[in-house]
Amino acid sequence: MAxxxxxxxxxxxxxxxxxxxxxxxxxxxxxxxxGAELYRYKPGSLDRTLAFLLAAAIVLVLxxxxxxxxxxxxxxxxxxTIYGTVSALVEQGAPSVAVLVxxxxxxxxxxxxxxxxxxxxxxxxxxxxxxxxxxxxxxNVVQFWGMAEVFLLGTLIAFVKLHDxxxxxxxxxxxxxxxxxFLLAAAxxxxxxRAVWRxxxxxxx
Amino acid sequence: MxxxxxxxxxxxxxxxxxxNRPCEAIDDAxxxxxxxxxxxxxxxxxxxxxxxxxxxxxxxVPANLLPVIHSGTLFGSNSNTILGGVLYFWRTGSWAxxxxxxxxxxxxxxxxxxxxxxxxxxxxxxxxxxxxxxxRLYRLTTYIGRWSxxxxxxxxxxxxxxxxxxxxxxxxxxxxxxxxxxxxxxxLASESFDPRLIWDAVDxxxxxxxxxxxFAKLQHP
Numbered sequence: 001m002a003x004x005x006x007x008x009x010x011x012x013x014x015x016x017x018x019x020x021x022x023x024x025x026x027x028x029x030x031x032x033x034x035g036a037e038l039y040r041y042k043p044g045s046l047d048r049t050l051a052f053l054l055a056a057a058i059v060l061v062l063x064x065x066x067x068x069x070x071x072x073x074x075x076x077x078x079x080x081t082i083y084g085t086v087s088a089l090v091e092q093g094a095p096s097v098a099v100l101v102x103x104x105x106x107x108x109x110x111x112x113x114x115x116x117x118x119x120x121x122x123x124x125x126x127x128x129x130x131x132x133x134x135x136x137x138x139x140n141v142v143q144f145w146g147m148a149e150v151f152l153l154g155t156l157i158a159f160v161k162l163h164d165x166x167x168x169x170x171x172x173x174x175x176x177x178x179x180x181x182f183l184l185a186a187a188x189x190x191x192x193x194r195a196v197w198r199x200x201x202x203x204x205x
Numbered sequence: 206m207x208x209x210x211x212x213x214x215x216x217x218x219x220x221x222x223x224x225n226r227p228c229e230a231i232d233d234a235x236x237x238x239x240x241x242x243x244x245x246x247x248x249x250x251x252x253x254x255x256x257x258x259x260x261x262x263x264x265x266v267p268a269n270l271l272p273v274i275h276s277g278t279l280f281g282s283n284s285n286t287i288l289g290g291v292l293y294f295w296r297t298g299s300w301a302x303x304x305x306x307x308x309x310x311x312x313x314x315x316x317x318x319x320x321x322x323x324x325x326x327x328x329x330x331x332x333x334x335x336x337x338x339x340x341r342l343y344r345l346t347t348y349i350g351r352w353s354x355x356x357x358x359x360x361x362x363x364x365x366x367x368x369x370x371x372x373x374x375x376x377x378x379x380x381x382x383x384x385x386x387x388x389x390x391x392x393l394a395s396e397s398f399d400p401r402l403i404w405d406a407v408d409x410x411x412x413x414x415x416x417x418x419x420f421a422k423l424q425h426p
């Protein structure tokens with residue numbers, strides 16, 4: 001088993017050098033020293049990630065086109081979309097907060113979705129996308145900085161809180177955002193970076 | 206004594222995890238697979254982490270003292286700080302929300318700064334105290350930091366929705382951007398810290414036996 005040709009892996013958190021065991025479906029290899037997960041074998045990773053991503057792309061459009069919440073104060077109505085929160089912050093004199101919200105709640109989740117689709121869709125069709133390495137690195141950064149799920153929690157809390165001002169109703173955008181967060185989390189959970197490189201190598205990268 | 210990548214002269218890619226054997230020009234080594242820059246340890250990890258933490262610590266004061274939100278109605282107006290928002294939920298009976306916001310906005314940033322300071326001090330003193338637990342604490346810190354942003358989003362949605370002039374309006378307060386900056390800076394701080402520094406002290410203290418690498422722990426689903 002422990003032949004000299006077994007691939008090696010180093011733990012990114014404690015640097016322990018270890019041999020890579022062969023994994024069964026759904027199993028993982030954990031660091032012998034600090035317990036960090038080194039990698040996991042997710043069968044059908046490419047197919048499942050893509051399925052969740054494509055569904056997520058559809059609901060993301062709805063989440064951005066329709067209002068999240070609507071307030072009804074005896075005939076005075078107001079509603080907001082995700083982008084509406086950004087423009088309201090600009091109008092109310094807080095452009096830097098607006099940029100923060102725009103980047104973390106809107107732009108970065110879109111970039112994550114687009115970069116993952118750009119990478120995985122051609123690979124699934126057995127083509128090598130140009131700039132695969134750059135797309136991979138973008139996904140890696142954007143997964144950390146995109147905060148759609150935190151924005152969803154914030155919207156839900158505001159929904160409860162603002163009932164004290166006037167009745168607030170959930171709208172299509174809120175449901176779509178909820179589904180989007182769930183689908184993106186599922187896509188992230190099925191995403192296996194090693195499957196990307198395995199597939200790229202088969203295609204001659 | 207355990208085998209490490211550094212002792213064997215191998216570089217782990219921080220992006221894709223591939224183990225690289227560098228050629229001579231190590232200053233500008235790039236990963237053979239994803240072409241990210243390769244480093245033995247994250248560059249200037251300790252200095253950068255301290256710098257981000259110091260900035261976060263300074264901005265933590267206005268973030269908590271200045272109001273993050275102004276709300277005005279026909280009957281008057283008031284300003285709420287982060288803590289004021291928590292107390293508002295508490296007084297109006299939304300205890301669950303009060304606890305969520307209190308943890309996300311006050312406990313998490315403060316704990317995160319404290320934990321990172323502890324990790325920096327112990328690794329600079331080359332402590333060998335409970336390295337596995339310190340690594341676990343680091344992992345947890347990195348994961349929960351993002352949730353502090355929830356307060357910014359509550360404010361953003363409130364500002365956008367409550368524009369019912371002249372009856373009621375909510376406006377962002379000057380504290381909001383400081384608070385957002387604290388969240389971003391603590392995230393940058395934990396990204397700059399390299400948990401392998403915790404283990405370098407352990408490895409340097411052990412005798413240099415040339416142990417071969419063993420298999421990673423196999424976990425079944």
